[in-house]
Amino acid sequence: xxxxxxxxxxxAAEIAALHADLQTxxxxxxxxxxxxxxxxxxxxxxxxxxxxxxRTFSVELDTGKVANQKHSGRCWLFSVLNxxxxxxxxxxxxxxxxxxxxxxxxxxxxxxxxxxxxNILKTADRPLDDREVAYYLSRPDDDGGQWAMGAALVQxxxxxxxxVMPESFSxxxxxxxxxxxxLKLRKDALHLRQLVADDASEAxxxxxxxxxxxxxxxxAAYAFGEPPTTFDLEYKDDKQGYHRVPGLTPKDxxxxxxxxxxxxxxxxxxxxDKPFDHFYSLPSQDNVVGGKNITFLNEPMDVxxxxxxxxxxxxxxxxxxNDVLQQMSRERxxxxxxxxxxxxxxxxxxxxSKADRLATHEAEVTHAMxxxxxxxxxxxxxxxxxxxxxxxxNGDKGYFVMTxxxxxxxxxxxxxxxxxxxxxxxxxxxxxxxxxxxxDSLQ
Numbered sequence: 155x156x157x158x159x160x161x162x163x164x165x166a167a168e169i170a171a172l173h174a175d176l177q178t179x180x181x182x183x184x185x186x187x188x189x190x191x192x193x194x195x196x197x198x199x200x201x202x203x204x205x206x207x208x209r210t211f212s213v214e215l216d217t218g219k220v221a222n223q224k225h226s227g228r229c230w231l232f233s234v235l236n237x238x239x240x241x242x243x244x245x246x247x248x249x250x251x252x253x254x255x256x257x258x259x260x261x262x263x264x265x266x267x268x269x270x271x272x273n274i275l276k277t278a279d280r281p282l283d284d285r286e287v288a289y290y291l292s293r294p295d296d297d298g299g300q301w302a303m304g305a306a307l308v309q310x311x312x313x314x315x316x317x318v319m320p321e322s323f324s325x326x327x328x329x330x331x332x333x334x335x336x337l338k339l340r341k342d343a344l345h346l347r348q349l350v351a352d353d354a355s356e357a358x359x360x361x362x363x364x365x366x367x368x369x370x371x372x373x374a375a376y377a378f379g380e381p382p383t384t385f386d387l388e389y390k391d392d393k394q395g396y397h398r399v400p401g402l403t404p405k406d407x408x409x410x411x412x413x414x415x416x417x418x419x420x421x422x423x424x425x426x427d428k429p430f431d432h433f434y435s436l437p438s439q440d441n442v443v444g445g446k447n448i449t450f451l452n453e454p455m456d457v458x459x460x461x462x463x464x465x466x467x468x469x470x471x472x473x474x475x476n477d478v479l480q481q482m483s484r485e486r487x488x489x490x491x492x493x494x495x496x497x498x499x500x501x502x503x504x505x506x507s508k509a510d511r512l513a514t515h516e517a518e519v520t521h522a523m524x525x526x527x528x529x530x531x532x533x534x535x536x537x538x539x540x541x542x543x544x545x546x547x548n549g550d551k552g553y554f555v556m557t558x559x560x561x562x563x564x565x566x567x568x569x570x571x572x573x574x575x576x577x578x579x580x581x582x583x584x585x586x587x588x589x590x591x592x593x594d595s596l597q
Contacts, residue, residue, distance in 0.1 A: 455561070
């Protein structure tokens with residue numbers, strides 16, 4: 155078989171042909187002026203989007219002010235706590251009650267470091283350029299996370315109100331702390347690997363891990379404050395009634411005031427680069443040793459939408475993972491697959507299937523938000539109300555509106571109670587999940 159030619163230098167003749175082709179494009183000069191003057195998005199925007207994104211919903215939860223993750227990647231944690239706090243707000247009539255993201259973020263830093271050390275020791279006999287080892291070293295610490303990671307932290311450490319452990323500068327602006335912690339973790343990884351290479355005793359390796367973890371705890375305490383072990387619960391309800399319960403632990407608070415068993419919830423994924431009706435796990439991203447594992451029940455999109463709609467109709471908010479940077483207006487809070495018609499603007503075919511976008515890394519699960527409403531027509535969803543964690547200056551006081559098509563195209567995970575699944579789907583949850591590699595598209 156002849157060798158395929160791969161190198162094609164651009165010749166003067168070919169450059170001339172490129173120029174000639176541009177001149178044949180209809181209205182090329184008008185389009186060029188519009189894009190040069192206004193930018194791609196403004197020139198490609200569909201003015202009819204505002205009609206599709208009418209903020210009227212047949213099912214809508216009564217929620218309060220949105221939270222603000224500021225300059226951090228803690229969206230997954232904000233959304234986990236949003237789904238929990240809305241239940242508290244409804245039960246105890248305190249709409250704007252907020253749970254401390256900083257409290258769980260502290261424990262995530264410590265737990266995630268501990269898991270990183272475990273993964274480094276597990277793979278210590280492999281070279282540094284082994285794909286799995288390289289993955290761990292590429293992101294030893296990360297702001298981002300999965301729903302199950304937040305659930306694991308809540309199950310182990312409970313929750314506290316924001317008034318008990320407020321946001322710190324470093325929680326709101328994580329870049330500097332993350333750089334310092336990543337440097338430390340990579341240095342620790344080399345030390346632990348060297349101990350294994352030197353045939354050090356298990357006791358010596360364990361002592362080195364414990365010493366390293368003490369330093370991580372110290373760094374997190376300096377950056378975020380040390381978490382409380384007990385606190386007094388104090389709040390005023392929406393009728394100005396005063397409530398005070400002294401001496402609660404964070405676990406007591408969660409167990410006594412939140413009627414939710416996080417083990418009853420399942421992540422439904424829509425990842426068509428993999429078979430549907432399959433149960434998967436992603437152990438490379440678990441953050442708590444011995445804690446809740448990251449699992450996905452992979453299903454067609456209509457299953458995710460039906461389950462999410464049912465959960466909203468039952469009065470519960472829905473955590474969902476998505477690719478928020480696609481076809482989004484941050485200022486107006488619009489999520490619409492046809493918002494920017496760039497393919498028509500440039501006269502090129504930009505279509506890819508969802509499976510192909512995942513397989514080629516065009517698609518990523520970049521963000522987590524919370525569904526708080528849906529518009530149903532003949533029991534079919536048409537658009538969705540979305541609570542974001544970017545503060546009140548975006549969208550409608552922090553709330554976005556999403557078309558059903560955008561959900562089809564750019565939503566990859568929703569978290570629902572298992573009672574909203576069929577018997578066959580629930581049976582899959584009892585099977586042994588297929589392990590996904592660290593670099594899977596759902597990571």
